[in-house]
Every structure is written in C-alpha cells, then in structure tokens.
Amino acid sequence: MSTATLDSPPAPAEAPIPTFTVTMMVRRFNPEVDEEPHWEDFDVELYPTDRVLDALHKIKWEQDGSLTFRRSCAHGVCGSDAMRINGRNRLACKTLMKDLDITKPVYVEAIKGLPLEKDLVVDMEPFFASYREVQPFLQASSKPDKERLQSAAERARFDDTTKCILCAACTSSCPVFWTDGQYFGPAAIVNAHRFIFDSRDEASSVRLDILNDKEGVWRCRTTFNCTDACPRGIQVTQAIAEVKQAIMFGKR
Amino acid sequence: MSAIIESPRQPQQRASKGRVNWEKYGWLYMRASGVLLIILIFGHLFVNLVQGEGIKAIDFAFVAGKYATPFWQIWDVVMLWLAMIHGSNGMRTIVNDYASNPLVRRILLGALFVAAVVLIVLGTLVVFTFDPCSTLIPADQALSFCPAP
Numbered sequence: 001m002s003t004a005t006l007d008s009p010p011a012p013a014e015a016p017i018p019t020f021t022v023t024m025m026v027r028r029f030n031p032e033v034d035e036e037p038h039w040e041d042f043d044v045e046l047y048p049t050d051r052v053l054d055a056l057h058k059i060k061w062e063q064d065g066s067l068t069f070r071r072s073c074a075h076g077v078c079g080s081d082a083m084r085i086n087g088r089n090r091l092a093c094k095t096l097m098k099d100l101d102i103t104k105p106v107y108v109e110a111i112k113g114l115p116l117e118k119d120l121v122v123d124m125e126p127f128f129a130s131y132r133e134v135q136p137f138l139q140a141s142s143k144p145d146k147e148r149l150q151s152a153a154e155r156a157r158f159d160d161t162t163k164c165i166l167c168a169a170c171t172s173s174c175p176v177f178w179t180d181g182q183y184f185g186p187a188a189i190v191n192a193h194r195f196i197f198d199s200r201d202e203a204s205s206v207r208l209d210i211l212n213d214k215e216g217v218w219r220c221r222t223t224f225n226c227t228d229a230c231p232r233g234i235q236v237t238q239a240i241a242e243v244k245q246a247i248m249f250g251k252r
Numbered sequence: 253m254s255a256i257i258e259s260p261r262q263p264q265q266r267a268s269k270g271r272v273n274w275e276k277y278g279w280l281y282m283r284a285s286g287v288l289l290i291i292l293i294f295g296h297l298f299v300n301l302v303q304g305e306g307i308k309a310i311d312f313a314f315v316a317g318k319y320a321t322p323f324w325q326i327w328d329v330v331m332l333w334l335a336m337i338h339g340s341n342g343m344r345t346i347v348n349d350y351a352s353n354p355l356v357r358r359i360l361l362g363a364l365f366v367a368a369v370v371l372i373v374l375g376t377l378v379v380f381t382f383d384p385c386s387t388l389i390p391a392d393q394a395l396s397f398c399p400a401p
Contacts, residue, residue: 175349176349179349179350179352180348180349180352212273212276213273213275214273214274214275216275218275218276218278218279219275219345244279247276248276248280
C-alpha cells in the first residue's frame with residue numbers, strides 16, 4: 001500500500017508578490033546632537049501587506065539602526081506606537097501602507113504636545129500624570145465572597161470606554177492639550193468615564209469633582225479630533241459630553 | 253505637509269482645589285446665552301432689515317421710534333449684555349488657550365475685561381438715556397415733534 005505524499009506533484013512556481021518603493025519622511029531628533037528636529041527621507045521596498053511599523057522596522061534593521069521608536073506587541077493592543085502619520089495620529093502597527101497615498105512620501109513624526117525625547121519617542125509622563133489624577137481604579141467598600149455582580153446592561157453602559165489602550169493618540173491630537181498642557185486631555189476623561197459609569201464603583205462623585213476642575217471637562221471644545229484619532233474607535237467626544245452631563249445633572 | 257506644532261510643554265501646576273468653579277458656570281452661560289442670542293439677534297435683524305420697508309426704513313427717526321418703547325429698550329439691553337459677555341468669555345477662553353506667558357495673559361484678560369465693561373456701561377447708558385430731541389442733533393435732521401431750539 002502506497003501512501004500519498006505531498007511532494008509528488010511539483011507545485012507550480014508561485015508568481016512573485018509585487019512590491020513597491022515608498023519614500024518615508026521621518027522627523028528625526030537626536031537630543032545629543034540636534035538643536036531642532038529635522039526631516040530625513042528613506043526609500044523602502046514594501047509589500048502591499050506591510051504596515052507603517054514594518055516600514056520603520058525595515059529602516060531600522062537595514063538602513064539606519066539609530067532610528068528610535070516604541071513598539072511592543074505590534075498588533076494594535078499595547079498602544080506603544082502611536083505616531084503622527086501623514087498628519088494624523090494613528091498606530092503604526094494598524095496602518096497599512098497601501099491605504100496611504102504611496103505616490104507621495106509618507107510623513108511620520110512623533111505625537112505632539114508631549115516632550116520629544118528622541119526621533120519618534122516622547123516623554124509620556126505628563127499624559128500618565130493626568131491619567132493617575134482621575135483615580136483609574138475600582139473603589140468599592142463592599143467585600144463580597146465571590147465576584148461583584150453586574151447586569152449586562154450595567155456593563156454595556158461603559159463598554160466603549162473600557163477599550164482604551166492608553167496610546168495617547170487622542171490626547172496628543174487635542175488642540176487644547178497642545179496649546180497648554182494643563183488640560184486633563186481626552187484619555188484621562190475616557191478612563192474616568194469608565195469608572196464613573198461603572199455600577200460597582202463608589203467614587204464617581206470624587207472623579208466628577210476632579211473633572212469639574214478649571215482644567216477639567218469644561219475646556220473641551222468638542223473639535224472631535226480625539227474621536228477621529230482613536231485607533232480603538234472609542235467615541236471619545238461623546239464620553240466627555242456624558243461626563244459633562246453627569247457633573248450637571250447627576251449620573252444617568 | 254503636516255502642520256508642525258513646536259515646543260511641547262510640561263503641564264503647569266494645577267489650580268488649588270476648593271474654590272468656586274467658575275469654568276462650569278461659564279460653560280453653561282455660553283450655551284444658555286447662545287440659544288437666547290439666536291432669538292434676539294435674528295428678531296433684531298428681521299425687524300430692522302426685513303419687516304416693512306426693509307433696510308430703507310432705517311434712519312434716525314426709526315431708531316428714535318424703537319427706543320421710545322420699553323420693549324425695544326429691554327430687548328436691546330438684554331441683547332447687549334448677553335452678546336458682550338458671551339463674546340468676551342469666548343475671547344477669554346482663546347486667551348487662556350494661547351497666551352502661555354502669564355504677564356501677556358494678564359494684560360490681554362485685563363484689556364478684554366475693561367473693553368467689555370466700558371461697552372456694556374456705555375451701551376446701557378445710551379439705551380436708557382436716549383433723547384430723540386437732543387440739542388446735539390443738527391436742525392435739518394431734527395424730528396418734527398421736537399420743540400424748535
């Protein structure tokens with residue numbers, strides 16, 4: 001008895017996957033050498049399935065190892081590689097090159113409004129400082145034997161804002177945050193919203209007081225930049241408006 | 253290509269807690285006065301520019317006739333106060349957003365406050381002390397019911 005094997009018929013030679021060459025303009029900044037950031041261009045050969053992150057990897061691995069950027073999971077979950085691509089805040093790992101206009105150079109720079117450290121890396125500390133200020137953790141006095149129960153409807157109330165990955169794409173696209181860094185920023189308000197509308201949490205009035213600050217939700221100009229920038233599709237501006245309503249009329 | 257926003261800043265120290273939060277009332281005022289101003293301004297424009305003879309009706313006598321009635325006096329004063337405070341508050345938020353130098357900010361906010369107060373006081377004074385037969389009006393434009401000077 002003969003066993004069919006895979007290698008009997010020779011596989012037809014696959015057509016080579018087409019590639020294209022893209023010019024990447026990267027805004028470089030080396031704090032040890034440069035006074036000011038400057039644009040530098042790289043030509044990269046890419047497949048249609050490649051993302052901006054792959055292009056940056058190709059530059060770093062094959063052309064200039066000093067290119068500095070953050071990335072961790074590379075699959076749109078960790079939120080490390082938010083950057084400004086063609087003037088819009090996106091995750092480099094979720095932006096396909098073929099979706100951009102590759103007949104022109106693709107511009108990549110660090111997100112704005114946070115201190116630039118090197119190339120595409122910014123100091124996220126001011127961002128996390130305002131995140132910490134809204135007390136983004138569950139505060140409940142009850143000590144149940146098992147889990148704290150919650151109905152599906154109660155869970156759905158704040159479902160949208162649980163998706164935040166703290167990539168800072170929203171906060172660093174906010175013109176109020178750009179012009180003066182005192183505003184909490186959309187990301188902090190989104191994460192406050194996640195607990196304010198959680199039925200298990202007991203400290204929502206504390207958070208609403210914090211966001212009722214001079215630099216709190218009232219500085220929002222509803223420009224919707226944050227909603228446009230969010231790589232997770234969170235309705236950020238709506239969340240901010242719901243927090244405003246909760247401050248005025250109480251939680252609903 | 254993409255607009256470049258230079259020199260990001262660290263957050264400054266947050267204002268101390270425990271004071272009255274005017275920002276919330278400012279925000280509410282902008283919404284409430286905005287709705288009222290839509291009615292007041294479009295009513296004003298309709299009466300002045302569309303109704304009757306339209307724009308050709310506007311002359312000194314037309315304005316004098318409006319200010320002879322308490323209805324239009326109150327209409328115009330309410331519109332003046334709401335619009336001046338609405339506009340000044342809007343300018344204040346822009347100054348707060350863009351003037352990062354504390355001295356520049358104080359100068360601009362001070363100038364804004366003075367301008368708003370002067371215009372509100374002046375406008376209110378004009379509406380309520382308006383005299384159609386003022387002796388300052390040239391004789392050929394004087395209204396017929398006024399006593400001859």
